[in-house]
Amino acid sequence: MNILTQISENLQKGNDELVEALTQEAIAKNLPPKDILDHGLIAGMNIISDQFKAHEIFLPDVLLAAKAMYAGMNVLKPLLIKDKIPSRGKVVMGTVQGDLHDIGKNLVSIMLQGAGYEIIDLGNDVSPEQFIEAAKTENANIIGMSALLTTTMPVMKKVVALLKEQASAGAIKTVVGGAPVNREFAQEIGADAYGFDAANAVEIVNKLSGH
Amino acid sequence: MRPTVKFLNNELIEKIISEARELLCVLGAEIHNDTILSMLADHGAKINCGKKHAFFTQDIIDKSLSTVPHSFKLYDVLGNETHHFHDYNVHFTPGSAAITILDYKTQKIAKPSTIDYVNYAKVINQLTNIASQSTALIPADVPENISDSYRLYLSLMLCEKPVVTGAFTIEAFAIMKELQIAVRGSEKALAEKPLAIFSCCPTSPLKWSDVTSQNVIDCARHSIPVEFISMPLSGFMAPVTLVGTLISHTAETLSGIVISQLSHPGTPVLYGGSPAIFDMRYETTPMGAIETMMIDCAYNEIGKYFGFPTQGYISLSDAKLLDAQAGCESSMGAMLAALAGINNISGPGMLDFESCQSLEKLVLDNEICGMVLRMIKGIESREDFPALPLFEELLKEKHLLIAKHTRKFLRTEHYFPGTVIDRANRARWESEGATTLWERAHQNVLRLLKQYTPSALPDSVKKDLTDLMQQEARRYGMNTLPEGCL
Ligand code: B12
Numbered sequence: 246m247n248i249l250t251q252i253s254e255n256l257q258k259g260n261d262e263l264v265e266a267l268t269q270e271a272i273a274k275n276l277p278p279k280d281i282l283d284h285g286l287i288a289g290m291n292i293i294s295d296q297f298k299a300h301e302i303f304l305p306d307v308l309l310a311a312k313a314m315y316a317g318m319n320v321l322k323p324l325l326i327k328d329k330i331p332s333r334g335k336v337v338m339g340t341v342q343g344d345l346h347d348i349g350k351n352l353v354s355i356m357l358q359g360a361g362y363e364i365i366d367l368g369n370d371v372s373p374e375q376f377i378e379a380a381k382t383e384n385a386n387i388i389g390m391s392a393l394l395t396t397t398m399p400v401m402k403k404v405v406a407l408l409k410e411q412a413s414a415g416a417i418k419t420v421v422g423g424a425p426v427n428r429e430f431a432q433e434i435g436a437d438a439y440g441f442d443a444a445n446a447v448e449i450v451n452k453l454s455g456h
Numbered sequence: 457m458r459p460t461v462k463f464l465n466n467e468l469i470e471k472i473i474s475e476a477r478e479l480l481c482v483l484g485a486e487i488h489n490d491t492i493l494s495m496l497a498d499h500g501a502k503i504n505c506g507k508k509h510a511f512f513t514q515d516i517i518d519k520s521l522s523t524v525p526h527s528f529k530l531y532d533v534l535g536n537e538t539h540h541f542h543d544y545n546v547h548f549t550p551g552s553a554a555i556t557i558l559d560y561k562t563q564k565i566a567k568p569s570t571i572d573y574v575n576y577a578k579v580i581n582q583l584t585n586i587a588s589q590s591t592a593l594i595p596a597d598v599p600e601n602i603s604d605s606y607r608l609y610l611s612l613m614l615c616e617k618p619v620v621t622g623a624f625t626i627e628a629f630a631i632m633k634e635l636q637i638a639v640r641g642s643e644k645a646l647a648e649k650p651l652a653i654f655s656c657c658p659t660s661p662l663k664w665s666d667v668t669s670q671n672v673i674d675c676a677r678h679s680i681p682v683e684f685i686s687m688p689l690s691g692f693m694a695p696v697t698l699v700g701t702l703i704s705h706t707a708e709t710l711s712g713i714v715i716s717q718l719s720h721p722g723t724p725v726l727y728g729g730s731p732a733i734f735d736m737r738y739e740t741t742p743m744g745a746i747e748t749m750m751i752d753c754a755y756n757e758i759g760k761y762f763g764f765p766t767q768g769y770i771s772l773s774d775a776k777l778l779d780a781q782a783g784c785e786s787s788m789g790a791m792l793a794a795l796a797g798i799n800n801i802s803g804p805g806m807l808d809f810e811s812c813q814s815l816e817k818l819v820l821d822n823e824i825c826g827m828v829l830r831m832i833k834g835i836e837s838r839e840d841f842p843a844l845p846l847f848e849e850l851l852k853e854k855h856l857l858i859a860k861h862t863r864k865f866l867r868t869e870h871y872f873p874g875t876v877i878d879r880a881n882r883a884r885w886e887s888e889g890a891t892t893l894w895e896r897a898h899q900n901v902l903r904l905l906k907q908y909t910p911s912a913l914p915d916s917v918k919k920d921l922t923d924l925m926q927q928e929a930r931r932y933g934m935n936t937l938p939e940g941c942l
Binding site for chain 2: 300303304305343345348349352394395396397399424425442443
């Protein structure tokens, strides 16, 4: 079996140690790092997310696969940087000011990380200024915001508005989610996308970052 | 005999409690509140101030457990006793703090506004099987900073029943307390006759935010009853097993009891919760899952083992419409909760993972509650022995429709649900419009709105409430309260 297929299959089974070893082997065989990433790790992760959406597998299976994905990524990362292959993207995540609900935000972070994104998690009760500051210093392409209370949703609007005032306007995209948030609200406040669950968050972030 | 259901034996209960106590002593809890941390330190707990972490001691836990009242009462806005939380007494209360309301006409959800809240309060005032009101919706037409106090204000103005509520911020507590004092006349009168229960939620695992922990001590200082709402999520923020989840729930609830009882020994509390299993396929917290209901009944048994009154978020549904799933999950929950003797059963009206209220569902649930309340009265003999004379009468008269025995016991032996429950034969049902449950429930909502009579709370008190609310609204930039609020 082709080594990239082996990486993909073992990633789907959540064999993190094997995925790490196989990634090393593929590098030793001089396979281009970008191919290992796209046709090995991400190929496996894509199958996992399709199966999850179809309810063939459950959340723990996805998280195990994501863990295997990091194991491979850790080996691959220095080479990707050397080849100047841009990372999938950096996402600043947080639950908005006044809101302590972070379970959904954490799940979205884990899934995005599993899909190859770098996550800067600001935790909960995050002010608009903190979101923008972090996105700028971290050079992030996306700000992801979560709100679970009717009373804290308006903070999202402030972040989007504040971002629009900045010189870098347009370079940083915003995605929003959480129980009281919906597509219409996202549109109304000028956010770039709305995601209804963690798998959907990966889809919208992929779309926004052109993957 | 009152029927009951049990999931745990005493041996298992004791094991769960002992493990939970060990968690509190060995792992401790993260408490983002310096007042509480220093109070715990004064009582001998080891504190890590930098990490906001407290390690409890067995002594502190014992001391706190010893001062919890084993029963307490609630009184309506007029001062009449409505609730006695103890033993196997059960009372229903609507699910609280919905994000949306389900609109009858469009069958779509909408953000609630003042008028929705007013309608809700008018309906709940008249539903006889639901003993209290809750601040069930968050009106979106007032500034966020007053949305929690404003719903309490509307509730106190329009509905006479006591209230299950909660504050979203530390600041909101003050006005929410003032509104209650305005109804009772003085702080002392309020302490003597509690009017509202505040829900206070620890964060799983073993953590208290500054907001919710401060709400616990503020309530304790004013003898306002609190219900602890621990929400371990099986398989996610708690062990996947039901016993593991119960250990987590017990530890968190005990930590809440310690905070309230050390702040003010004897503060009334409900041993409550809103745990759920975590659905690993949909990333949701199903309240209608049978395992969620089993956890609720079981922690209630642990509360009862301590001798404390209990509460549970059960008898609600995750359905999106008033469909068969809504009926099935709500009645399964209501039935189990009542059999288990959960003293304050929160849920009626609620859909979609505690996020959507429906007036039509409230009307249906009121009937479910009615049937369940009938059921727990059990089967008792009522002049049934000796049986001979009644059967002789039956054989002689050919029926018992007008027998003295029938007339005496008909209305207590049989519960008569309202028209939302269809008991007509098919031909009559067709001749009366072949209505769906939705339509009948809505007809009932319209009828209740039409026949609503204002709360008997004196006008002078209503004026005081309005003055307080207006003042608070002005503080947050709203000069006049929304149209239709009275
Ligand atoms: C668990 C929970 C809590 C826990 C939170 C623990 C934690 N660490 O997060 C605790 C107990 C602490 C809690 C506290 C409170 N809660 Co609460 N809570 C819930 C509950 C039951 C479930 C939330 C949850 O975790 N769901 C599971 C996760 C996986 O789903 P999720 O968060 O929706 O996230 C998914 C999607 O929305 C999406 N998503 C989420 N964020 C993002 C972000 C992006 C960028 C994207 C793309 C997608 C995305 O993907 C996620 C994964 O699928 C909800 C009910 C509900 N229906 O939401 C109430 C609920 C949100 N809480 C509520 C309330 C009122 C409170 C309190 C104010 C109660 C009180 N009086 O103390 C406090 C809040 C204090 C504060 N200032 O924040 C209300 C809100 C009412 C309203 N109209 O605003 C709700 C609706 C329940 C109710 N009816 O009372 N709560």
